[in-house]
Amino acid sequence: MDALDLARWQFGVTTVYHFLFVPLTIGLGVFVAGLQTAWHRTGKEHYLKLTKFFGKLFLINFAMGVVTGIVQEFQFGMNWSEYSTFVGDVFGAPLAMEALLAFFMESTFLGLWIFGWDRLPKKVHLATIWAAAIGSNLSAYFILAANAWMKHPVGYEVVDGKARMTDLWAVLTNSTALAQVPHVVGSAFVVAGGFVLAVCGYWLLRTRAEMWRSAARAALVMTAIAGAVVAGTGDSSARLLHEQQPMKLAAAEGLEHDTQGAAFTVVPGIEIPKLLSLLSAHDPGATVQGTEDLQARFERQFGPGDYRPDPTVVFWSFRVMIVFGLATVGLSVLGLWLTRRRRPFPAWLSRALLLALPLPLVAVIAGWLLSEIGRQPWTVTGELLTAASVSPGVSLAEVATSLTLFTLLYGALAVAEVVLLARHVRGGVEERPPAPAAERREPSLMY
Amino acid sequence: MIELWFVIIAFLWTGYFVLEGFDFGVGMLAPVVSRTPAEQRASLQTIGPVWDGNEVWLITAVGAMFAAFPAWYAGMFSGFYLPVTLILAGLIMRGVGLEWRGKVASPLWCDLGIVVGSALPAFLWGAVFAGLLFGGAPAALLGGAFTLAVCALHGAVFLALKTTGPVRRRARVAALAAAGVSIPIAVAALSGLGTFPALTAMAALAAATALTWRRREGWAFAATAGAIVLATVAVFMELRVRPLPGLTLAEAASGEYTLTMLSWIGLITLPFVLVYQGWTYWVFRKRVQVAG
Numbered sequence: 133m134d135a136l137d138l139a140r141w142q143f144g145v146t147t148v149y150h151f152l153f154v155p156l157t158i159g160l161g162v163f164v165a166g167l168q169t170a171w172h173r174t175g176k177e178h179y180l181k182l183t184k185f186f187g188k189l190f191l192i193n194f195a196m197g198v199v200t201g202i203v204q205e206f207q208f209g210m211n212w213s214e215y216s217t218f219v220g221d222v223f224g225a226p227l228a229m230e231a232l233l234a235f236f237m238e239s240t241f242l243g244l245w246i247f248g249w250d251r252l253p254k255k256v257h258l259a260t261i262w263a264a265a266i267g268s269n270l271s272a273y274f275i276l277a278a279n280a281w282m283k284h285p286v287g288y289e290v291v292d293g294k295a296r297m298t299d300l301w302a303v304l305t306n307s308t309a310l311a312q313v314p315h316v317v318g319s320a321f322v323v324a325g326g327f328v329l330a331v332c333g334y335w336l337l338r339t340r341a342e343m344w345r346s347a348a349r350a351a352l353v354m355t356a357i358a359g360a361v362v363a364g365t366g367d368s369s370a371r372l373l374h375e376q377q378p379m380k381l382a383a384a385e386g387l388e389h390d391t392q393g394a395a396f397t398v399v400p401g402i403e404i405p406k407l408l409s410l411l412s413a414h415d416p417g418a419t420v421q422g423t424e425d426l427q428a429r430f431e432r433q434f435g436p437g438d439y440r441p442d443p444t445v446v447f448w449s450f451r452v453m454i455v456f457g458l459a460t461v462g463l464s465v466l467g468l469w470l471t472r473r474r475r476p477f478p479a480w481l482s483r484a485l486l487l488a489l490p491l492p493l494v495a496v497i498a499g500w501l502l503s504e505i506g507r508q509p510w511t512v513t514g515e516l517l518t519a520a521s522v523s524p525g526v527s528l529a530e531v532a533t534s535l536t537l538f539t540l541l542y543g544a545l546a547v548a549e550v551v552l553l554a555r556h557v558r559g560g561v562e563e564r565p566p567a568p569a570a571e572r573r574e575p576s577l578m579y
Numbered sequence: 580m581i582e583l584w585f586v587i588i589a590f591l592w593t594g595y596f597v598l599e600g601f602d603f604g605v606g607m608l609a610p611v612v613s614r615t616p617a618e619q620r621a622s623l624q625t626i627g628p629v630w631d632g633n634e635v636w637l638i639t640a641v642g643a644m645f646a647a648f649p650a651w652y653a654g655m656f657s658g659f660y661l662p663v664t665l666i667l668a669g670l671i672m673r674g675v676g677l678e679w680r681g682k683v684a685s686p687l688w689c690d691l692g693i694v695v696g697s698a699l700p701a702f703l704w705g706a707v708f709a710g711l712l713f714g715g716a717p718a719a720l721l722g723g724a725f726t727l728a729v730c731a732l733h734g735a736v737f738l739a740l741k742t743t744g745p746v747r748r749r750a751r752v753a754a755l756a757a758a759g760v761s762i763p764i765a766v767a768a769l770s771g772l773g774t775f776p777a778l779t780a781m782a783a784l785a786a787a788t789a790l791t792w793r794r795r796e797g798w799a800f801a802a803t804a805g806a807i808v809l810a811t812v813a814v815f816m817e818l819r820v821r822p823l824p825g826l827t828l829a830e831a832a833s834g835e836y837t838l839t840m841l842s843w844i845g846l847i848t849l850p851f852v853l854v855y856q857g858w859t860y861w862v863f864r865k866r867v868q869v870a871g
Contacts, residue, residue, distance in 0.1 A: 188682065195678030198631065199671040205641055206667055209656030220649020221833040228646040229844055231639035236852045240632035240859055247628040251862055294649075296834040523657040534664040541668055545675060552682060 136522045138531040139211040142538065146203050147504075148497055149542050153197035155496060158272055158317060159324020160190045161265035163354065165258075167347075172258050178343035181561040186328065186347075187261075191246065192552050196545065198239070203538065211531060215511050215521030222288050222297040223278050226304070230274035238267030272317050273309075280309035282512050283503075284376045290515065308376060311369045318361035319457070319496045325355030326460055326488035329467070331557050333485030336477045343561070345477065348485070352467045355488070359461030366454075367411065374412035377513065378421040379430075379439060380506035381412060383446040389422035399451065434514075441508040449501040456495035463488055580838045581828055584647040587845060589815035591640035596704070596726075597733075597807045598633035601800075602626045604734010604757075606673060606697025610690060612738055612749040619690070621869040623677065625741040628863050630677060632856055634670070646841055650831040654823045659710060662703045669699035701730040712817050713771070714824070725761070725768040729784070729810070732757035733803040736787065740796040743866050751791060754799070758788040765806075772813045780809035 164187050171179035205227065208216045216223075241263035248257050287302030288295045297303065332348035335341070373381040382388075385408055386397055393416055396407035406416040413420070423440050430439040463484060471477055507513060511521045609622040626633075644652040656663050673696025680689035702723040709722020735754035739747050765784050769777040787802035822828055832838070 191678060192682060195675050198634075199674040202634075202638065202670055202674075203667050205638060205645075206656055206663060209641075209645065209653045210660055210663060211657070213653035213657040216645065216653035217650045220645050220652060221837050224642065224646025224649060224652075224833070225837060225841060228639065228642040228841060231635060231642040232844065232848045232852065235635045235638055236632065236856070239635050240852075240856050243628040243630075243632055244859055244862065247624075248862065291834070297837045297840070300837075300840045523653070523660075526657050526660055530660045533661065537664060537668055541671060545671070548675075548679075548688075552679060555684075556682065 133528075135526060135528045135531050136519060138528065138535055139522050139526075140518065142211060142531060142535040143207060144504075145535070145542070146200065146207065146538055148500065149546075150197070150200040150204055151496065151500060152493060153193050153200060154272075155320035155323035155493075156190070156193045156327055157197040158268050158320035159322075159354075159358075160186065160193065160327065161261070161268050162321070163324055163328060163351070164190050165261040165265045166350070168258055168261055172254065178341075178346070178561075181563075182343055182347050185556075185561040186331075188556055189327075189331070189553060192549065192556065194242070196549055200542070210534070211523055211526060212511070212521050213523035213525070215516065217294065218516050218521070219282075219295050219512060222285075222295045222303060223281060225297065225300060226274040226278040226281075230271050230278075234267045234271035234274060236267075238264050238271065241267065269317060272320070273313050276312050276316055277304050277306060277309040280306045280312050282510075283507055284308040284372075285512055285515060295512070295515065308372055311365055311372050314361050315365040315369055316496075316499075318358045318365065319492065319499065321358035322355050322362060322457070322460055323492045323496060325351045325358060325464065326492045329355065329464070329485040330487070330489035333482040333488070334557060335560065336482040336485075337479060345471075348467075348477065349471060352464045352471070355464035356461060356468055359457070359464060362457060363461065370412050371414065374420065377507070379423065379426050380441065380446065380502075382421055382423040382426060383441050383443050383506055384450040384502060385420075386443065386447050387420060387422045388424045390419055390425045391422060392419045393417050394420040437509070437517075439509060441506050446502055446506045449498040449505070452498040453495050453502060456491045456498065460488055460492040460495065463491070580835060580842070581832045583842065584643070584832070584838055585815075585819055585828055588640060588643050588647065589812065589818075591636055591643055592815070593808055593811040595633070595636035595640055596811050597804050598636055599630070600701075600726075600730045600733045600807050601737035601803075602630045602633055602734070603697040603701040603730040604732065605738055606677075606693045606734070607701070607731055608735055608738060608750070608753050610694060612735075612742075612746050612753055614745070615869075616686075617869050618746050619686075620681075621742060621867045622738060622746055623680070623693070624867045625738060627677070629856075629859055631674070632859065634674070643841070643845075647833050647838060648822065648828065648831040649833060650826060651822045651828075654826060654831075655707075655711065658823070659707045662707050662710075666700045666703045666707075669696040669703070672696035673700075697730075698727065702727040708814050709768070711823070712814065718771075721764070721768050725764050725810075728757060728761035728764050729803070729807060732761050732784070732787065733800075733807060736791060736796060736799045736803050739791070740800050741866055743868060746869065747866075751794065751796075754791045755788065758784065758791065762788065765810075769810060769813065772817065774813050774816055776809040776816065777813035780806045780813065783809060 164183060167179055167183040167186060170176070171183055241260040244252065245257065245260040245264060248260060252260065281303055284306060285295070286306050287299035288297050290296070328351035329348060332344045332351060335344040336348060370381070385394070386400065387394060387408070392409070393406045394408040395403040395405045396411065397403050408420055409418040410416045412418070423443070427439055431437065467481055467485065470481055509517050509519065511518050605622065605626045609619055613619040613622050641652065644655075672692035676689035676692030676696060680686040680693070683689060705726025706719040706723035710719040712718070732754055735750050735757050738750035739754055742750060762781070762784055765781050769781055783802050783806035787799045787806060790799035790802055819828065822831055
């Protein structure tokens with residue numbers, strides 16, 4: 133165990149943890165904005181109640197997304213100073229743009245939304261939640277553009293041992309990013325939809341109030357559509373892997389040798405002939421490269437070393453992602469069908485909807501493990517090894533201290549967050565939400 | 580271009596210290612100036628709508644350092660590893676405390692997180708920048724004491740400006756006490772720099788004290804903000820020559836292309852940010868009343 137191992141653990145722990153909250157922020161923000169818009173359009177009281185109810189859950193979660201996100205931005209410099217120095221010229225630009233274009237908008241307008249119910253005109257107040265939600269989604273784009281560059285670096289040259297950006301547009305329209313953004317943002321909407329479904333399932337088992345039915349239907353539609361986007365872009369991601377990151381694809385499939393007309397391994401022992409070639413190259417006869425043959429080629433190209441990612445984690449995370457993701461989408465499609473034309477939610481369906489919370493979360497985490505562990509041993513594919521990225525001056529004790537501190541703090545906060553969310557879910561909607569400014573007698577300037 | 584980006588980064592850090600400076604102060608002092616839960620709520624509500632937006636100044640400053648001066652960013656945060664870890668832990672506790680305190684059964688833990696999470700970064704940022712300039716524990720302690728005291732003063736003046744009744748009165752007393760502590764520390768900390776902005780920062784602190792005494796809270800807040808601006812400028816004037824031991828700005832800087840692109844992006848977006856953040860302060864410009 134050395135500082136490199138612990139730094140990798142710290143990155144894994146803090147990033148996976150951060151990403152438990154991020155998808156809810158991305159998807160739930162838009163959902164709450166949609167509810168408030170529905171209230172605005174129809175004037176129906178229950179949409180306002182739902183806006184406030186899900187808004188509160190959104191804010192509890194949002195806080196965690198923000199504070200765990202700050203750690204991410206510092207962590208590159210703290211634990212990965214060699215990486216930061218090498219990539220900053222390229223990688224820093226989308227991060228700076230994320231802060232300037234997305235985070236300012238998200239946090240400022242969310243502050244206005246939270247405290248502005250009585251102070252802003254109704255329409256302006258509605259606009260603030262949309263601005264915050266758009267900010268969250270923009271941030272996803274910039275950070276994914278930065279992440280995509282690590283897997284498929286474009287628009288740069290290496291000068292004096294450092295990457296120098298030559299084309300910002302190429303970085304922002306990296307084919308890997310363009311495939312990844314809808315895939316990840318779509319999965320965020322699946323997670324958020326699943327969260328809403330689980331909450332609605334809980335309440336549909338206890339009450340027949342129309343409002344939970346309408347919220348659940350809306351979430352079913354959102355989850356099904358987002359799920360279709362995720363599945364579709366998953367297919368294009370597989371094709372990009374074939375071209376750009378063949379090692380990851382080979383490890384995800386457990387394919388050891390270059391194979392023409394490669395079969396898709398469902399689980400070890402069960403194979404579907406030619407499907408892998410068909411999926412990755414859209415040609416059943418295409419050659420898919422295998423890990424061992426790639427290893428030999430990489431050794432010739434980059435010198436001695438092991439260029440294979442952990443085969444077990446990559447292989448199984450791929451399958452967990454697909455199974456759990458498809459299960460969520462299947463559940464939402466089934467739910468839509470069973471409740472079509474105002475049919476009531478059967479009790480077993482409401483119970484099954486409770487699963488819509490954990491299922492997609494497991495899928496997205498597995499997806500990230502596949503994506504990032506599959507990139508190993510590189511931080512920047514073909515340019516910089518993870519082992520060469522770590523901060524040389526940071527000691528094992530220092531990384532151990534910060535890893536311990538963050539893990540303890542994150543663990544305590546996870547418990548608190550779950551307790552807090554559960555309490556507010558059980559508390560249900562407020563029966564008499566405070567009337568917004570426009571409907572009050574006194575002028576809105578009365579603070 | 581390198582000089583321009585150094586100025587932009589200094590600007591972003593200055594904005595961060597001015598804005599989050601009073602957030603930190605309010606976070607530390609809310610329990611001091613409040614006697615009842617309603618007063619505590621009102622005290623924290625003065626920063627409620629704005630603190631998260633203020634914190635984005637830090638995210639932007641650090642992101643801009645990463646993009647424009649990667650080696651500076653990497654060297655600074657890996658070099659001050661443990662203080663930065665504690666700053667992050669503080670910001671986590673504080674952020675969660677501020678967002679959750681209205682939603683929990685008993686806000687005790689949240690309030691503790693807010694106090695610790697405000698005081699810890701307020702102290703450690705000063706320690707980190709003093710360490711960057713001078714190195715060594717005594718300088719870092721003095722720098723930390725300076726930022727802690729000035730944040731307390733800045734926050735107390737802000738509380739006096741944004742509240743009414745007993746909270747406002749106690750905030751004024753707290754501000755005068757904080758001023759009494761800050762000025763000697765400022766003399767010790769800033770005279771070491773000796774430059775014109777460092778000396779005027781001391782004068783601004785003295786002016787803030789006098790204005791607080793005379794209950795000119797708006798002007799007092801302008802004076803503490805001015806003192807923070809001047810002190811930050813003084814620090815960055817030193818960093819311009821030597822951002823890190825053994826590193827020059829030119830060595831740390833990104834290429835001409837990246838800096839040009841970033842300049843255009845900053846030029847286009849920053850005015851919008853300033854306008855809508857300013858608008859937030861305008862919307863919430865009234866003093867916060869204690870409920871009930």
